[in-house]
Amino acid sequence: MTEGHIQEQKKEKARRKKSRLPMLAQAGPVSIWMILFVTIPLLFIIYISFMTRGPFGGVVYKFSLDSYKTLLDPIYFTVILKSLRVALFTTVLCLLLGYPFAYYIAKQPPERASRLIMLLMIPFWTNSMIRLNSWMLFFQTAGPVNNLLLKLGLIQKPIMFLYTDPLVMLGLVTGMLPFAVLPMYSSIEKLQKNLLEASADLGANPSVTFRKVTLPLTMPGIVSAIILVFIPSLGTYTVTDMLGGGKVLYIGNIIKNQFGSIRNWPLGAALSVLLLAITALLIFLYTRFARVDELEVV
Amino acid sequence: MEQVKTKRQGKHRLGHFFATLYIFIMYAVFYLPVVVMVVYSFNDARKNYSWMGFTTRWYAKLFSFSNTSLWDALIYSLIIAVLATVISTVIGVLGAIGLKKFEFKAKKFINMMIYVPIIVPEIVLAVATLILFVTFGIQMGLGSILIGHCTFCIPYAVVTIKGRISGDNDTLEEASMDLGANRLQTFTKVTIPTIMPGVMSAAFLSFTLSIDDVVMSNMLAGGSQSTLPVMILSLNRTGLTGDVNALTTIMIVIMVISMLIYSAIRRRMARKEAQA
Amino acid sequence: MKKMMAIGLAAVTAASLLAGCGGSGSAAKTESGAAETSAETAAAEQAEGGEASKELNIYMWSDDISESLVSEFEKENDCKVNFTYMSDNADAINQLTAGAGDKYDLVMTCDAYMESLIKGGYLEKLDLSKIPNAEKNMNKTYWREDIRDYCMPYLMNYIYVVYNKDTCPIEIKGYNDLLDPQLKGQIGSVDGARNLFPIALVALGYDPNSTDENEIKEAYEWLQKYNENVAAYGSTEQNLVNGTISVMLAYDGNTKWAMDQMGDKNSLVIAPFEKDPVQLGMDLYVIPKGAKHQDLAYKFLDYIADADVMAKNLDEYPYSCPNDAAVAAASDDYKNSPAFNFDYKDNIFFQEDVGDALTIYDKYYQMLKVNAQ
Numbered sequence: 001m002t003e004g005h006i007q008e009q010k011k012e013k014a015r016r017k018k019s020r021l022p023m024l025a026q027a028g029p030v031s032i033w034m035i036l037f038v039t040i041p042l043l044f045i046i047y048i049s050f051m052t053r054g055p056f057g058g059v060v061y062k063f064s065l066d067s068y069k070t071l072l073d074p075i076y077f078t079v080i081l082k083s084l085r086v087a088l089f090t091t092v093l094c095l096l097l098g099y100p101f102a103y104y105i106a107k108q109p110p111e112r113a114s115r116l117i118m119l120l121m122i123p124f125w126t127n128s129m130i131r132l133n134s135w136m137l138f139f140q141t142a143g144p145v146n147n148l149l150l151k152l153g154l155i156q157k158p159i160m161f162l163y164t165d166p167l168v169m170l171g172l173v174t175g176m177l178p179f180a181v182l183p184m185y186s187s188i189e190k191l192q193k194n195l196l197e198a199s200a201d202l203g204a205n206p207s208v209t210f211r212k213v214t215l216p217l218t219m220p221g222i223v224s225a226i227i228l229v230f231i232p233s234l235g236t237y238t239v240t241d242m243l244g245g246g247k248v249l250y251i252g253n254i255i256k257n258q259f260g261s262i263r264n265w266p267l268g269a270a271l272s273v274l275l276l277a278i279t280a281l282l283i284f285l286y287t288r289f290a291r292v293d294e295l296e297v298v
Numbered sequence: 299m300e301q302v303k304t305k306r307q308g309k310h311r312l313g314h315f316f317a318t319l320y321i322f323i324m325y326a327v328f329y330l331p332v333v334v335m336v337v338y339s340f341n342d343a344r345k346n347y348s349w350m351g352f353t354t355r356w357y358a359k360l361f362s363f364s365n366t367s368l369w370d371a372l373i374y375s376l377i378i379a380v381l382a383t384v385i386s387t388v389i390g391v392l393g394a395i396g397l398k399k400f401e402f403k404a405k406k407f408i409n410m411m412i413y414v415p416i417i418v419p420e421i422v423l424a425v426a427t428l429i430l431f432v433t434f435g436i437q438m439g440l441g442s443i444l445i446g447h448c449t450f451c452i453p454y455a456v457v458t459i460k461g462r463i464s465g466d467n468d469t470l471e472e473a474s475m476d477l478g479a480n481r482l483q484t485f486t487k488v489t490i491p492t493i494m495p496g497v498m499s500a501a502f503l504s505f506t507l508s509i510d511d512v513v514m515s516n517m518l519a520g521g522s523q524s525t526l527p528v529m530i531l532s533l534n535r536t537g538l539t540g541d542v543n544a545l546t547t548i549m550i551v552i553m554v555i556s557m558l559i560y561s562a563i564r565r566r567m568a569r570k571e572a573q574a
Numbered sequence: 575m576k577k578m579m580a581i582g583l584a585a586v587t588a589a590s591l592l593a594g595c596g597g598s599g600s601a602a603k604t605e606s607g608a609a610e611t612s613a614e615t616a617a618a619e620q621a622e623g624g625e626a627s628k629e630l631n632i633y634m635w636s637d638d639i640s641e642s643l644v645s646e647f648e649k650e651n652d653c654k655v656n657f658t659y660m661s662d663n664a665d666a667i668n669q670l671t672a673g674a675g676d677k678y679d680l681v682m683t684c685d686a687y688m689e690s691l692i693k694g695g696y697l698e699k700l701d702l703s704k705i706p707n708a709e710k711n712m713n714k715t716y717w718r719e720d721i722r723d724y725c726m727p728y729l730m731n732y733i734y735v736v737y738n739k740d741t742c743p744i745e746i747k748g749y750n751d752l753l754d755p756q757l758k759g760q761i762g763s764v765d766g767a768r769n770l771f772p773i774a775l776v777a778l779g780y781d782p783n784s785t786d787e788n789e790i791k792e793a794y795e796w797l798q799k800y801n802e803n804v805a806a807y808g809s810t811e812q813n814l815v816n817g818t819i820s821v822m823l824a825y826d827g828n829t830k831w832a833m834d835q836m837g838d839k840n841s842l843v844i845a846p847f848e849k850d851p852v853q854l855g856m857d858l859y860v861i862p863k864g865a866k867h868q869d870l871a872y873k874f875l876d877y878i879a880d881a882d883v884m885a886k887n888l889d890e891y892p893y894s895c896p897n898d899a900a901v902a903a904a905s906d907d908y909k910n911s912p913a914f915n916f917d918y919k920d921n922i923f924f925q926e927d928v929g930d931a932l933t934i935y936d937k938y939y940q941m942l943k944v945n946a947q
C-alpha cells in the first residue's frame with residue numbers, strides 16, 4: 001500500500017466520520033448510558049436469576065433453575081393478575097382524568113400554559129411519604145373529613161376511609177397523574193389549531209373532529225402516558241402498603257422482599273425477568289393490535 | 299341564524315364554565331395533601347399522627363441551625379436533582395431526536411433498553427448497580443447516586459420528548475438547511491423550539507423523579523450523607539416529625555416565590571422585546 | 575468512571591458556589607468530598623499506629639440518637655460524625671454483604687441477621703477491651719454470648735399485645751385470644767414474615783424459630799385466622815389512639831407514644847400474658863469488615879455505652895435498653911412509663927437466624943397475603 005493510498009483512506013474515513021458526527025452526538029450519549037448502566041446491570045440480573053441462594057442469604061455462583069421452578073407456583077400468577085388489575089385501573093383513570101386536563105392546559109396561551117404546568121408539578125416536589133401521610137391525616141377517623149361530616153350531622157359515627165380500595169386508588173391516581181398529563185400535554189400542544197378549524201369548517205361536528213383528528217394526532221402522547229403510568233404502577237407498593245393497610249401483597253412487594261428481609265436475590269431477579277417478559281409481551285400485543293407502527297414503541 | 303349563533307355561544311360559555319370548574323377541582327385535589335402538610339407543620343406533636351395544638355417550634359428548631367442535618371440533606375437532594383435534571387434532559391433531547399432520525403444497527407436494542415429502567419423495579423436495578431460498582435471499586439457518593447438517578451430519568455425524558463417529535467420536524471429542518479443554516483443552527487433554532495414543551499415536560503419529570511427518589515439514593519449512597527427522602531423514609535419507622543413538614547413547607551414556599559420571580563422577569567423581557 | 579465522578583464533584587462545587595445557597599452546607603459537602611479521597615491514606619497511617627481518625631461514618635436509623643450527645647462526642651474527639659440513614663433493616667444487610675467497609679465504620683443492624691453476617695465474614699471481630707463501658711454496663715442476657723464478639727447492643731424493642739380495656743370486647747391473655755371472632759377488624763399488627771410467624775408458632779406451642787416446614791405450615795393456617803381480624807399492618811398506633819381499632823400487636827416504643835398521647839385518660843393496657851413469651855429484638859452496632867476509622871468507632875461505642883450518656887439519650891429517645899446502668903440512671907419519667915413495665919419481661923424469645931428456612935417462611939407469608947380476601 002502506498003503512502004498516498006493511506007492518506008486517501010484516512011481522508012475517506014474522516015469524511016465518513018463527519019457525516020456520522022450528528023448521529024454520534026445525538027444517539028451516542030443515550031446509547032452509551034443505556035449500555036453501561038442498564039444493559040450491564042440487566043445482564044447481571046439475568047445471570048443472578050440462574051444462580052443459587054447462598055446459606056447466608058448471599059448469591060452462590062452455581063447454576064440452578066430453582067428460581068424459575070419457584071415461579072411455576074400458581075401464587076405468582078395470582079399476584080401478577082392482581083398487580084395488572086391495579087395498574088390497569090390506575091392507567092384508565094389517569095387517562096380519563098388527565099386527557100381533558102392536558103387538553104385544557106395545552107389550549108391556553110403558552111405563557112399561561114407553562115405556569116399551569118409548573119403549578120401542577122409543585123405538589124410533586126414535596127416528599128411522597130409526607131403526601132401519603134397527609135392523605136392519612138385527612139381521612140383518618142379523627143381527621144377533618146370525619147369531623148366535618150359528624151358536625152353537619154350527616155353521619156352518626158366516623159366512616160373508616162383508611163385501608164379501603166377507593167382511598168388506595170385516590171393515592172395511586174393522584175401520584176401518577178403528572179406522568180400522564182405531561183406527555184399528553186406536549187403532544188396536544190402541538191396540534192395545530194387551524195387543522196381543527198378546517199375540520200369544523202368541513203362540517204365535522206366536535207365529536208367527529210375529536211375522534212378523527214384530535215385523538216389520532218395526539219396518539220403518541222397517549223402512548224407515552226400509558227407507558228409512563230401503567231408500567232410503574234405495576235411494580236408499586238408504597239401506596240398500597242400505607243393507604244391499603246398492607247393486607248395485600250403485590251408483585252412489587254414480593255420482589256422488594258427478596259432483595260430485603262428474605263434475601264433471596266435469585267428469586268427476586270427471576271421475578272424481575274418475568275416482569276420484563278410480561279411487559280414486553282404487552283407492548284408487543286399493543287403494537288400489533290393497535291397497529292401503531294409509526295410510534296415505534298420498542 | 300342569529301339565534302343559532304347565540305345558542306352556540308351559550309353552549310360554548312357553559313362548556314367553558316365546566317372546563318374551568320374541572321381544572322379547579324383537579325388542582326384542589328393535587329394541593330389538598332400539600333395544604334394538610336403545611337397545616338401539620340404547625341402541629342405541636344412529636345409524631346405527626348393527629349392534631350395536638352398550634353406551635354411554631356419546628357420552624358424555630360430549623361432556623362436555629364443548631365442541627366443542620368435536615369438542611370444538609372435538603373441541599374444534597376437539591377444539588378443531585380438539579381444535576382440529574384440537566385444531564386437527563388440533555389441526553390434525553392439528543393437521544394429522542396437521534397433515535398427518531400437516524401437508522402443504525404443497535405437502534406432497536408437501545409430502544410428496548412430505554413424501557414428497562416421503567417419496567418424493572420428500581421430496587422433490582424439498584425442492587426445490581428451497587429454490586430457492580432463495588433466490584434469495580436467505584437467510589438460511592440454523589441457521583442454514584444447521580445448515575446443511578448439519571449439511569450431512570452433518561453428513559454422518562456426520552457419517552458416524553460419522543461411523544462412530541464414527528465414527521466413534520468424533518469420538513470422544518472430540511473427547510474432550514476435549504477435556507478443555508480448549518481446543522482448546529484438548525485438544531486438550536488428550529489429543532490429545539492419546536493419540541494420545547496416536550497423538553498420542559500421531560501425536565502419537570504426528571505426533577506420530580508430525582509427529588510423524591512429513595513431506592514437508588516439509599517443503595518448507592520456514600521458514607522457521608524443521605525438525601526432528604528431517604529432520611530424521611532428512615533423516620534417512617536417511628537413516625538414522621540413536624541420538622542420534616544416544616545422543611546418541606548419552606549422548600550415549597552421558596553419554589554413558588556422563585557417561580558413567581560421567574561415569570562415576572564419573563565414577562566418584563568417579553569414586553570421589552572415587543573417594544574423594541 | 576472515576577473521571578465522571580470527578581466531573582460530577584466539580585460540577586457540584588461550581589453549582590453550589592454559583593447558587594451561593596446555604597454556605598455552610600455546601601462548604602461541608604466539598605470538604606467531605608475531599609475527605610473521602612483522603613480516607614485511604616488516613617487508614618494507612620492509622621495502621622502504622624499514626625494519627626487518630628478525624629471522621630466517623632455511621633449507617634443507622636434517623637431520629638434514633640441524641641444530636642447533642644453526638645456533637646459532644648465530636649468536640650471531645652475533634653472529629654466529624656457523618657450519618658447515612660437506612661430505611662429498612664434489610665438495607666443494612668445489603669450494604670454489609672456488598673462490602674460496607676469502604677463507606678461505613680459503624681452499621682446498625684438487628685440480632686436476627688447476626689449469625690449469617692458473622693458466618694459470611696462481613697463483620698470485624700470486636701476487641702471488647704476497647705469498650706470497657708459496655709463490659710461494665712450491658713445486661714449479658716441481652717448481649718448474647720453467641721454474638722457478643724461481633725456487636726454492641728444499642729436499644730431494643732419488645733413486640734407485645736396491647737389493648738384498650740374500655741373498648742376491647744375480650745380480655746387477652748395469650749396469642750390464641752387474638753383469633754377470637756369478636757376481634758374482627760379490631761387488630762393493628764406489625765408486619766413481616768419474621769415478626770408474624772414466631773407469634774403463631776408460640777401460640778401453637780412450637781419453637782418460635784422453627785425450621786420445620788410442617789410447623790410453619792400450621793403457623794400459616796393460624797395466621798390466616800389472625801389475618802381475618804387484622805384491620806391493617808404497619809404503624810397502627812394512631813388508630814388505637816383514635817379508637818378505630820382496639821388491639822395492637824406492636825413495638826413497645828410505639829405503645830409508649832400511644833399511651834403518652836392518651837395522657838390521663840389512658841385506657842391502654844399491656845395484655846397480661848400468662849405463659850406465652852414475647853419477642854425481644856435488638857438494635858446493635860457492628861463494625862463492617864475493613865472499616866477505615868475503627869479507632870473512632872470504638873471510642874464512639876464506648877462513649878454511647880457510658881451510663882450517663884445513654885441515660886440522657888434515653889430521655890430523648892425512650893426505648894427499652896439493654897444498658898442496665900443507663901436505665902438505672904435514667905429519669906423517673908422513663909422508668910415509670912407503663913409501656914416498659916410489665917411483669918413477664920423475662921419471658922422472652924429472640925429472633926434467630928433460620929438460614930434457608932427463610933424462604934419457606936416467605937412462601938407461606940406470600941400465601942397468607944396473596945390468597946387473603
